[in-house]
Amino acid sequence: MSDPARLLRHQAYIDGRWIDADDGSTFEVTDPATGEVLATAPKMGAAETRRAIVAAEAAMKPWAAKTASERARILRRWFDLMMSEQDALGRLLTREQGKSLTEAKGEIAYAASFIEWFAEEGKRTYGEVIPTYDATKRLIAIRQPVGVVGAITPWNFPAAMITRKVGPALAAGCAVVLKPASQTPLSALALAVLAEEAGLPPGLFNVVTGSASDIGGELTSNPTVRKISFTGSTEIGRTLMRQSAETIKKMSLELGGNAPFLVFDDADIDAAVAGAVASKFRNSGQTCVCTNRFYVQSSVHDEFVARLAQATAALKVGAGLEDGVQIGPLIDAKAVKKVEEHIADATAKGAKVETGGQRHALGGTFFQPTVLSGVTSDMLICKEETFGPVAPVVRFETEEEALRLANATEFGLAGYFYARDMGRVWRVAEAMETGMIGVNTGLISTEVAPFGGIKQSGLGREGSRHGIEDYLELKYVCMGL
Ligand SMILES: NC(=O)c1ccc[n+]([C@@H]2O[C@H](COP(=O)([O-])OP(=O)(O)OC[C@H]3O[C@@H](n4cnc5c(N)ncnc54)[C@H](O)[C@@H]3O)[C@@H](O)[C@H]2O)c1
Numbered sequence: 001m002s003d004p005a006r007l008l009r010h011q012a013y014i015d016g017r018w019i020d021a022d023d024g025s026t027f028e029v030t031d032p033a034t035g036e037v038l039a040t041a042p043k044m045g046a047a048e049t050r051r052a053i054v055a056a057e058a059a060m061k062p063w064a065a066k067t068a069s070e071r072a073r074i075l076r077r078w079f080d081l082m083m084s085e086q087d088a089l090g091r092l093l094t095r096e097q098g099k100s101l102t103e104a105k106g107e108i109a110y111a112a113s114f115i116e117w118f119a120e121e122g123k124r125t126y127g128e129v130i131p132t133y134d135a136t137k138r139l140i141a142i143r144q145p146v147g148v149v150g151a152i153t154p155w156n157f158p159a160a161m162i163t164r165k166v167g168p169a170l171a172a173g174c175a176v177v178l179k180p181a182s183q184t185p186l187s188a189l190a191l192a193v194l195a196e197e198a199g200l201p202p203g204l205f206n207v208v209t210g211s212a213s214d215i216g217g218e219l220t221s222n223p224t225v226r227k228i229s230f231t232g233s234t235e236i237g238r239t240l241m242r243q244s245a246e247t248i249k250k251m252s253l254e255l256g257g258n259a260p261f262l263v264f265d266d267a268d269i270d271a272a273v274a275g276a277v278a279s280k281f282r283n284s285g286q287t288c289v290c291t292n293r294f295y296v297q298s299s300v301h302d303e304f305v306a307r308l309a310q311a312t313a314a315l316k317v318g319a320g321l322e323d324g325v326q327i328g329p330l331i332d333a334k335a336v337k338k339v340e341e342h343i344a345d346a347t348a349k350g351a352k353v354e355t356g357g358q359r360h361a362l363g364g365t366f367f368q369p370t371v372l373s374g375v376t377s378d379m380l381i382c383k384e385e386t387f388g389p390v391a392p393v394v395r396f397e398t399e400e401e402a403l404r405l406a407n408a409t410e411f412g413l414a415g416y417f418y419a420r421d422m423g424r425v426w427r428v429a430e431a432m433e434t435g436m437i438g439v440n441t442g443l444i445s446t447e448v449a450p451f452g453g454i455k456q457s458g459l460g461r462e463g464s465r466h467g468i469e470d471y472l473e474l475k476y477v478c479m480g481l
């Protein structure tokens with residue numbers, strides 16, 4: 001049985017070597033449940049990033065020359081290793097991010113699924129033979145790897161947001177330089193340990209930890225990097241787009257959300273409450289597709305609010321490694337401050353706290369799961385992504401009003417609604433301005449479906465048969481006979 005301790009690394013991974021920052025500087029990684037320092041990681045910058053880019057460019061040439069099946073065999077071994085280490089990886093993820101062990105192990109399986117999925121999708125990057133326009137010529141179009149990829153990922157899914165990029169990139173024949181979030185670098189480094197053990201050649205998957213602006217600045221300005229794949233806030237996505245414009249990089253952006261959740265008068269209320277809890281409180285409300293605003297039709301409003309408050313009050317709050325915990329700590333004090341600001345603004349404008357509303361007795365960054373009623377669209381909690389365990393409920397009268405309220409945002413990532421009339425299901429699904437919709441379900445994320453947003457929630461899609469396209473270029477070849 002291999003030793004899980006090998007997964008905990010204190011060095012970054014560049015060109016197949018575990019190394020410190022050039023100046024030896026480090027930053028601390030803490031457990032949000034206890035404040036304990038778990039480890040340190042190298043505080044790297046532009047110079048180390050440049051070396052990683054050079055290594056990636058060199059490694060990519062022989063990798064792209066392999067067949068898709070040869071690449072798939074290594075990716076499959078990586079998938080197998082991730083699943084065999086699911087418990088150890090889950091525990092490490094819970095310690096650095098805070099989510100319950102159940103959710104963390106679920107994330108490891110979800111993360112591994114992208115490696116498994118794209119190992120196979122890499123074999124389907126078909127080209128085209130084009131009916132010629134000239135008898136003396138023959139036309140084809142072929143798909144080729146885009147080049148060196150710069151990837152930057154968030155703290156809320158420290159494993160899955162990485163493999164959702166690295167899986168298709170490697171399957172397509174690219175090489176990757178990754179900067180993980182500084183709150184949660186340990187999961188990324190553990191994935192690199194397993195990639196190395198799977199036989200992934202040096203230089204193909206590089207993990208550079210440290211200064212976001214310095215590393216990001218190099219990734220977005222270096223002409224060898226042909227693609228930036230970013231998951232994080234819309235604000236930072238905007239910055240990265242600007243920085244990448246100078247060298248015309250391909251961009252994949254998975255950004256912020258503000259998901260509406262509509263409950264119509266023909267909904268199954270039991271199902272709607274269950275879906276609301278699942279969608280709102282996953283990862284303590286810290287996912288981009290968490291419901292941010294609930295809109296409930298008047299005739300079922302009071303019953304839904306009472307049932308949602310009852311279910312919310314029953315959620316178990318605690319450290320992620322404790323049995324049965326459903327709500328872990330928020331990632332940091334800044335996250336708690338935003339939650340408190342949203343609740344204070346809402347109650348000052350007339351909202352009522354149905355349950356929760358305060359920091360939890362456990363202290364630190366633990367917060368009571370909360371339901372607010374009497375919410376109106378002028379409140380901050382309807383306009384901004386809360387990213388915490390607060391469910392604000394707005395009452396509505398008509399389908400038209402519900403859709404107008406739901407769509408009144410610059411975001412367009414995920415949306416949800418509960419209804420059983422088929423005409424309404426079609427009308428609302430077509431009218432809701434989001435990239436993804438859950439109909440009578442609060443959980444939609446899977447590797448087999450296209451994940452992504454519209455408006456200011458992003459560009460492109462990850463997962464599904466579409467996810468590999470962003471790591472390929474289409475080349476037209478015109479052959480004179
Ligand atoms: N659409 C999605 O799939 C998705 C998934 C997860 C999270 N998110 C969004 O991410 C946000 C929460 O995550 P977060 O707090 O880590 O987001 P963030 O944008 O603050 O950070 C994301 C990543 O960008 C890095 N970063 C920050 N400033 C940078 C800069 N100037 N240059 C280069 N890199 C920089 C961070 O270090 C981190 O690695 C929320 O808005 C959430 O909706 C979206």
Ligand SMILES: O=C[C@H](O)CS(=O)(=O)O
Binds near residue numbers: 156445
């Ligand atoms: O935060 C949002 C991530 O994309 C997680 S998931 O894909 O919704 O599981």
